[in-house]
Amino acid sequence: MTEKQEHLLKLFQELDHICQENELRYVLAEESTLAAVGRAGFAGGETEIKVYMPRADWNRLGEIAGKELPKDRILYPEPMAGYGEDFGCALEKQQILGSGPAGERIHIRILDPVSEEAFEKYRRDLGLYLDLTDSQEVHGTSWGISPSRYYRYYLSGRLTGKRHVLGKLEKRMQAFREEDCSKFAVHVGERFLFMEKEILFPGRTCDFQGVQVMIPGKASEYLTQVYGDEWTDFQFPAEEDAQRSATVEGISYQELREDYLPGIRKGRLQRAIMHSKLRILSGTKDSGQEESEGFFRNVTGIEQEKDLERFRHAIADYAGGKKPSAKETALSLHEKYPDHLQITRFLGRFYMEEARETQDGTEAERFIEEALRKFPEDGYFLKYRGELLWMRGRCADALVVFAQAREKTSNMIVHKELDLFLALYEQQAGDTCQALLANREKEAARNLAELWFRLLPRSERMKSLVYLTRVSTARTVKEMELLTDEMTAFVQVRENGRRKKNRELYGPALTKAWERLGYPGELAKLRTEILYTEEPGELEWIAEKVKDYQIHKNKLAQVYKLAGDARKKQGQTEQAFENYRKAMEYAGKSYARKELSSLILQDLYMGSHKAAEYAASGKGEEFLDVWLSRYGTVEDLKKLVRSCVADGSISHIGDRTPLTGENWQTMEDMKNPKTDYATWCWEYVQFCAEKIRLEKYYTTHKDVIVNLYKNKDFPRLESFLAPYHQATLRSLKTQEIFVPDEEIFEIYLYILGCKGMETLKKEIENYWN
Secondary structure (H helix, E strand, O other): OOHHHHHHHHHHHHHHHHHHHHOOOOEEOHHHHHHHHHHOOOOOOOOOOEEEEEHHHHHHHHHHHHHHOOOOEEEEOOOOOEEEEOOOOEEEHHHOOOOOOOOOEEEEEEEEEOOHHHHHHHHHHHHHHHHHHOOOOOOHHHHOOOHHHHHHHHHHHHHHOHHHHHHHHHHHHOOOOHHHOOEEEEEEOOEEEEEEHHHHOOOEEEEEOOEEEEEOOOHHHHHHHHHOOOHHHOOOOOHHHHOOEEEOOOOOHHHHHHHHOOOOOHHHHHHHHHHHHHHHHOOOOOOHHHHHOOOOOOOOOOOOHHHHHHHHHHHHHHHOOOHHHHHHHHHHHHHHOOOOHHHHHHHHHHHHHHHHHHOOOHHHHHHHHHHHHHOOOOHHHHHHHHHHHHHOOOHHHHHHHHHHHHHOOOOHHHHHHHHHHHHHHHHHHHHHHHHHHHOOOHHHHHHHHHHHHHHOOOOHHHHHHHHHHHHHHOOOHHHHHHHHHHHHHOOOOOOHHHHHHHHHHHHHHHHHHHHHOOOOHHHHHHHHHHHHOOOHHHHHHHHHHHHHHHHOHHHHHHHHHHHHHHHHHOOOHHHHHHHHHHHHHHOOOOHHHHHHHHHHHHHHHHHHHHHHHHHHOOOHHHHHHHHHHOOOOHHHHHHHHHHHHHOOHHHHHHHHOOOHHHHOOOOOOOOOOOOOHHHHHHHHHHHHHHHHHHHHHHHHOHHHHHHHHHOOOHHHHHHHHHHHHHHHHHHHHOOOOOOOOHHHHHHHHHHHHHOOOHHHHHHHHHHHO
C-alpha cells in the first residue's frame, strides 16, 4: 500500500466503526467492490474508496455526526458527499470553485429509493442536479437533457440563488419512501442504473487489506450490471494514472486556495464551464439504458437471450450458495455450447470444488485437460492444473504452472485465488531462499526467488530477495554495476514514505553488492546509508563514522571514497574532491579505483563543456579557478588524468554524463498548447500543488545549495535547480514568481547570469521588485 492508501484505509475503518455501532447500512461501491472481490484489497494505484449508503442511513449519519465523529473529522455535504478530514489538502477538480473542506475523504454515493414509474424523471433531475454542481463533467448527455433546460436552471440559480434551485431538485428526487420502492437509483460515474435493492442489501462481509468490510450481497450480479460480464478482467490503473486530486502534505485546503490560487478567475471559470456544457449538451442524444450495459463487453457467443439470462442467473445462484441448481444450469449450457470459454470456466469451478472436497481429482483432471486442449493459453485452467498437481504432491511442478497461469491471464479472480493460496507458503519460501544463500547455494536461491516473484509479483519480500540473489550470483563487475544502477535509480524519489520502502526493498541487496565489490561489511552498510540519507546533520554523522575506519590501512581507499561521497552530497565539493584524491593514492587495483577514475573523468568532462558556456557570460575565469583548484597544480591534474585513463574509464564517460543545461529552457522554448479555461484551471491547481512540494524540497536542501554555491560548483547547482527553473518559467506564464527562499532565489539568479540568460534574469527581477 502507498501512504495515501494506508491513510484512506484508516479513514474507512473509522467510518465502518461508526456504521457498525449505529447499525447504518453501507456497501463498497464500483472499483472498491472490484478490488475487494478480486484482490482482497487495493489492486493498483487507487486513490479513492467509494461506498454506497441509502438515503435514510445518510440522514441518520448526519444526525450522529454532531456528537460522535472523531476529532478533525466531518461529513462532506452533497454533491461531494463523504466522510473525511477537516484539514489537509486533497483538492479535486469539482472543488476548485467551492470554499468548503477539501481534505482526504471516503466518497459516499447516496442511494435514493425510486419507483419504477418515476425513474426516467428522476434520472433527468439527477443529471441536471449534477450538471449544476459538478464543475468538470457533463452528466446529462446520456439522458436527453436539452441545453435550454440546463441554461434555464443555471440562470435561475444565478438570479434566485443556487441553493434554492438545487433544493427544488432535491425535494423531487427524495420524494419516495424506501419501503414503497423495490429499487435504488445508483449513480456510477456519468451513468445511472436502476438496481434491485436486494442486489445491494443486506450486504455481506469480505476481506479488504485485512479488514472485514461490507460489499453488495450479490456482488457478482452487481459487478455484472456495472462493468459487464467480463468484470473479472478489469485493469486497475497505475498510481500516477489514478491520481484525481491535487494532494499536498503539510498545508490545509484553505491555504492552497487563499495563498496559491489567486490566478484563477472564478467568474470566468463559471462562464467557461457553462458554455462548455451548453456546447456538449447541444449534441445530446437520449441513449437511455443503452449506456447502462456495463463498461466492458458482455458475454458473446451465446445465441439466445434466454440462455444468456440463464447463465447470469447461474452465476448469481453460485454466489448466493445455491450451487446444485447453478451446476445443473452450467452442465446444460455447456452441452449446448461446448466451446464457450466463460461457460467452460464456470463449470470447471464445480469440478474443482468436488476434487478439493473428495481429494479425488480424476474427473476434474479429465475436464481441465479437455478444456486446455481447447484453450491452451487460458490462465484459469492452468491454475486448476496447478492445483491438481499440488493435490498429487507434485508441488514444484505446480508452482511452475501457477506462474504460467498468472502471466497468461489478467483475470482478477485467478490472481486473487493464487494470492490467497500462495500467501500461506510465502514465509516458508522466503526462509528457504535465505537458508540457501547462507549455505552458499546461490543459484538455487536465485531460481527460487525469481519463481516466487513471478508467483507473487506484489510481494515486497520476494522483490527484495530477487535483487539480493541476483547480486549474490552476479559473475562480472559489469553485471553488478547494472544491478546497482537499477536499484539506485529507485533512490531518486522525493516522497519520504516511498524512500523508506525502497530502502527496505533494495538496501540489503545494495549492501551485499558493495561488499562483493570490495567494501568491508560496515563500510558497505554506511555506503547504503549515504545513498538514502538527505538530512545534512545525518550525513555529517556518517562522514565522521567513516573516519573511524581509517585504522584499516588496507581499506583507506574505500574510507576516503565514502567520506568524499558524504561531503559531495552535503554540497561541500572542495572537501569531497580532497577526499577523492586521497582515495586515489591508496586505491591500488581495487574496484574503488575504477569508481574514482570514472567520477573524476565525469567531472572533468562536464566541467570542460560548461567552462565555455560560463566564459560567454564573463564567469568562465571564476569557475575555472575554483573548479581546477580542486585538483591541485597542473602537474597534479596531468598525473591524475593519466592514472584515470590508464584504468580504461574514459570510454563511456560521454554517454553516462548528461550535460546539466539540457533542462534549462527559455520562455520561448516552453510549449503553450491552447486549452479551454476549465482545463487550464485544473492544470494550474496541480502546478500550484507541485510548487508547494518543490518549496519544501528546496528549503529542506538549502544547506546543500548554499554549499554548492560557496564551492562554485555551478554544474551541480544547475542540475539541482533545474526543477526550480521549470517552476519559475511556468509561474511567469501566469504573471507570478516562484521564490521558496530569498537566498536560494539569489543563487538561482546568479546561475542565470552564469548561463548568459540575462533577458530572463531581468524579467524575473522586474517581477520580484
